[in-house]
Amino acid sequence: MKRLSVGFVALVVAVGAACAQEKKTATITITAPDAGYKDTILKVDGTAVSGSGGKFTFTTPALESGKEYKFKVEALIEPNNYTKITRPREVTVKAGDAATLDLTKEDKALDKIVVRWVPTPNDIVDEMAKMAKVNKNDVIFDPGCGDAVMLIRPMKLLGAKKGIGIDIDPKMVKKAQEKAMEEGVAEKVVIKEGDILNEKDMAIASEASVVLIYIGDDLGARMAPVLQKLLKPGTRIVSHRFKLGDWKPDRTVTVRGADGDEYVLHYWEVKEKK
Known part of the structure; x- marks a missing residue:
C-alpha cells in the first residue's frame, strides 16, 4: 500500500509538471484606420498579417506559461495617395491571452508621417x-x-x-x-x-x-x-x-x-x- 501511495504521488507530480510546462498560443486583435483609407499593411514582428475592414487577428506561436512576451506591431496607413503614416506599437501578452490593440489613435511621439x-x-x-x-x-x-x-x-x-x-x-x-x-x-x-x-x-x-x-x-x-x-x-x-x-x-x-x-x-x- 505504501509503494502504491508513493507511486501515485510521483505520478501526480509528473502530471503537474507536464501541465506547468504546457505551451499555449495567444491572440492579438488589432484595429486599424479603415473608413476612406487604402488597405492598411500590418506586420507583427516583421510578418504580414491579413485582415479586412480595419480588423486584424494575429495568433502567436506557442508560448510558455507564466512568461510575458512582447510583440512589435507596425501599421503602414495611407489616408490618401501621397501620405504615408508608419504607426509602430508594442503589445505584451502571456500564453492563453486574448489581447487587443487600437491603432486608430495617433501617438505624436511614435508615429512617422511622410508626404510625397x-x-x-x-x-x-x-x-x-x-x-x-x-x-x-x-x-x-x-x-x-x-x-x-x-x-x-x-x-x-x-x-x-x-x-x-x-x-x-x-x-x-x-x-x-x-x-x-x-x-x-x-x-x-x-x-x-x-x-x-x-x-x-x-x-x-x-x-x-x-x-x-x-x-x-x-x-x-x-x-x-x-x-x-x-x-x-x-x-x-x-x-x-x-x-x-x-x-x-x-x-x-x-x-x-x-x-x-x-x-x-x-x-x-x-x-x-x-
Missing part, C-alpha cells in the same frame, strides 16, 4: 496669394516647400520681398534653390533642409507675414500648434485643400482652376496671443 510632394497648379498658387493679399512688404513662408513655387510666384508677380521655405528632402531643397536661380529670385529666397514638426527647424517662420501651405491633414494637425506658437499676430495663412487640425479657418472658399477642377482654399489670420 505634389505640386499645386500655378493658377491656384496665384489664387492663394490673392486670398492672402500678398504685397511688396510681405515675407512668405512655405513649410514643406517642394520646388518653391509658392514662394517664387508671389515674389515675381506681386513683388513680395522675401521667401522662406523648408523641406525634409535634400533633393527637393536643391531643386527649389535651382528653380529660384532660374527664375531670377535666388537672392530673395532662403530654402533650408528641415522638419516641419521640429520647432527648432520651424523657427524661421517667425519672420513670416504670410504662410502658404499644401500639406496633408495629418501633418497639418501636427504642425498647427508650432505655427500658432511661432507666428506673429496678423500673419495670414492660406492652405490648399487641407486644414490645420482643430484650428478652425476664418474663411473657406472654392475656386475653379484653369483645368476645370474645383479647389478648396482655407484662410486663417493669427490672433493676438492671450
Whole structure:
C-alpha cells in the first residue's frame, strides 16, 4: 500500500509538471484606420498579417506559461495617395491571452508621417496669394516647400520681398534653390533642409507675414500648434485643400482652376496671443 501511495504521488507530480510546462498560443486583435483609407499593411514582428475592414487577428506561436512576451506591431496607413503614416506599437501578452490593440489613435511621439510632394497648379498658387493679399512688404513662408513655387510666384508677380521655405528632402531643397536661380529670385529666397514638426527647424517662420501651405491633414494637425506658437499676430495663412487640425479657418472658399477642377482654399489670420 505504501509503494502504491508513493507511486501515485510521483505520478501526480509528473502530471503537474507536464501541465506547468504546457505551451499555449495567444491572440492579438488589432484595429486599424479603415473608413476612406487604402488597405492598411500590418506586420507583427516583421510578418504580414491579413485582415479586412480595419480588423486584424494575429495568433502567436506557442508560448510558455507564466512568461510575458512582447510583440512589435507596425501599421503602414495611407489616408490618401501621397501620405504615408508608419504607426509602430508594442503589445505584451502571456500564453492563453486574448489581447487587443487600437491603432486608430495617433501617438505624436511614435508615429512617422511622410508626404510625397505634389505640386499645386500655378493658377491656384496665384489664387492663394490673392486670398492672402500678398504685397511688396510681405515675407512668405512655405513649410514643406517642394520646388518653391509658392514662394517664387508671389515674389515675381506681386513683388513680395522675401521667401522662406523648408523641406525634409535634400533633393527637393536643391531643386527649389535651382528653380529660384532660374527664375531670377535666388537672392530673395532662403530654402533650408528641415522638419516641419521640429520647432527648432520651424523657427524661421517667425519672420513670416504670410504662410502658404499644401500639406496633408495629418501633418497639418501636427504642425498647427508650432505655427500658432511661432507666428506673429496678423500673419495670414492660406492652405490648399487641407486644414490645420482643430484650428478652425476664418474663411473657406472654392475656386475653379484653369483645368476645370474645383479647389478648396482655407484662410486663417493669427490672433493676438492671450
